Amino acid sequence: MALANDQRSQLEALYAEMAPANLTPLWELLAGLVKPQPNSPAHVHRWNYDQARDYLMRAGDLISAEQAERRVLILENPGLEGQSAIVPSLYAGLQLILPGEIAPCHRHSQCALRFVMEGDGAFTALDGEKAIMRQYDLVLTPGGQWHDHGNTTDQPMIWLDGLDIPTVRLFDAQFAEHFDGKAFPESAPAGDTLARYGHNMRPMRGTAADRRPAHQPLFHYPYAQWRPALDAMAKSAQVDPHVGHALEFTNPADGGSIMPTISAHVRLIPAGFETKARRSSDGTIFVVCEGMGTVIIDGEEIALLERDTFCVPSWKEVRFSADTDLVLFAYSDKASQEKLNLYREWNA
Ligand code: 1HN
Numbered sequence: 001m002a003l004a005n006d007q008r009s010q011l012e013a014l015y016a017e018m019a020p021a022n023l024t025p026l027w028e029l030l031a032g033l034v035k036p037q038p039n040s041p042a043h044v045h046r047w048n049y050d051q052a053r054d055y056l057m058r059a060g061d062l063i064s065a066e067q068a069e070r071r072v073l074i075l076e077n078p079g080l081e082g083q084s085a086i087v088p089s090l091y092a093g094l095q096l097i098l099p100g101e102i103a104p105c106h107r108h109s110q111c112a113l114r115f116v117m118e119g120d121g122a123f124t125a126l127d128g129e130k131a132i133m134r135q136y137d138l139v140l141t142p143g144g145q146w147h148d149h150g151n152t153t154d155q156p157m158i159w160l161d162g163l164d165i166p167t168v169r170l171f172d173a174q175f176a177e178h179f180d181g182k183a184f185p186e187s188a189p190a191g192d193t194l195a196r197y198g199h200n201m202r203p204m205r206g207t208a209a210d211r212r213p214a215h216q217p218l219f220h221y222p223y224a225q226w227r228p229a230l231d232a233m234a235k236s237a238q239v240d241p242h243v244g245h246a247l248e249f250t251n252p253a254d255g256g257s258i259m260p261t262i263s264a265h266v267r268l269i270p271a272g273f274e275t276k277a278r279r280s281s282d283g284t285i286f287v288v289c290e291g292m293g294t295v296i297i298d299g300e301e302i303a304l305l306e307r308d309t310f311c312v313p314s315w316k317e318v319r320f321s322a323d324t325d326l327v328l329f330a331y332s333d334k335a336s337q338e339k340l341n342l343y344r345e346w347n348a
Contacts, residue, residue: 040313043079049307087283091165105148105179119157128187136223164261244269257335277348282332290327
């Protein structure tokens with residue numbers, strides 16, 4: 001709106017006068033606060049695994065996991081400097097545990113997922129039950145549950161941490177505690193919960209099953225289960241033009257997202273296939289598990305190599321092109337957005 005010169009100068013004088021009272025005029029800011037569509041401050045970005053791994057291993061020579069509490073390199077979005085965020089609502093980091101190391105037990109409000117990039121046989125323990133981790137396994141440490149990690153193998157173990165840190169920070173609702181002792185006492189044999197809840201079944205009666213929270217029992221989604229499922233789907237299903245063959249991880253307690261604030265899925269884009277353009281309002285982090293190809297995000301072309309991580313902020317237009325069968329893991333804030341009735345997609 002056009003303002004007369006003297007009107008403008010009188011308004012500016014008024015703003016200056018009210019500023020010390022912490023009052024500010026909405027009409028100067030409204031267009032920036034309520035936009036016709038998402039315009040994320042986050043950038044599209046890709047992190048090369050080998051480069052990040054080199055820095056992580058060098059950090060491993062200088063500080064122990066126990067000293068660091070968690071030895072992690074944060075994947076910080078270049079558009080969100082200083083916020084420890086990969087997209088505005090989510091965090092990502094690469095964590096290293098060397099042979100013989102432990103990362104001490106703690107719990108916090110934030111929900112976390114671990115997606116294994118490298119190594120075989122280290123563990124995450126949740127309330128004292130170990131999940132033995134293998135490459136491309138998904139392991140959850142939901143908010144409020146005690147967790148520690150350890151590596152009793154002879155190889156380094158590296159995984160991607162995905163947390164809802166910025167979401168929890170937005171609500172100013174975080175709590176955290178250190179466990180009194182390094183590891184939580186063992187509460188069940190490794191794999192106990194996976195056996196009970198990881199096969200489309202659940203315990204018919206209580207007893208030991210009551211150890212896990214009823215709303216969030218399962219915390220291990222092994223590659224050995226999800227990869228064959230994706231292959232079987234690719235053999236029999238018509239490929240979806242926008243996402244390829246995609247399977248979402250679910251919480252068996254309610255069929256919903258893996259955790260209250262984070263959704264996750266895997267997809268297979270067959271060799272030679274090009275997906276049609278798609279936008280979604282969730283900020284998404286992808287990991288390349290297998291294969292080679294290209295992703296074009298709002299016109300920016302990124303070559304995809306195994307174990308690279310890249311982020312797609314809200315409402316960017318995405319197209320994949322697979323040179324070989326391309327297998328991707330992804331997590332996003334879709335779970336939060338759906339609860340708040342915010343989630344939207346556009347499919348060309
Ligand atoms: C955390 O608890 C872990 O348990 C990793 O491995 C990264 C980043 C911020 C806050 C808590 C872990 C984390 C974290």
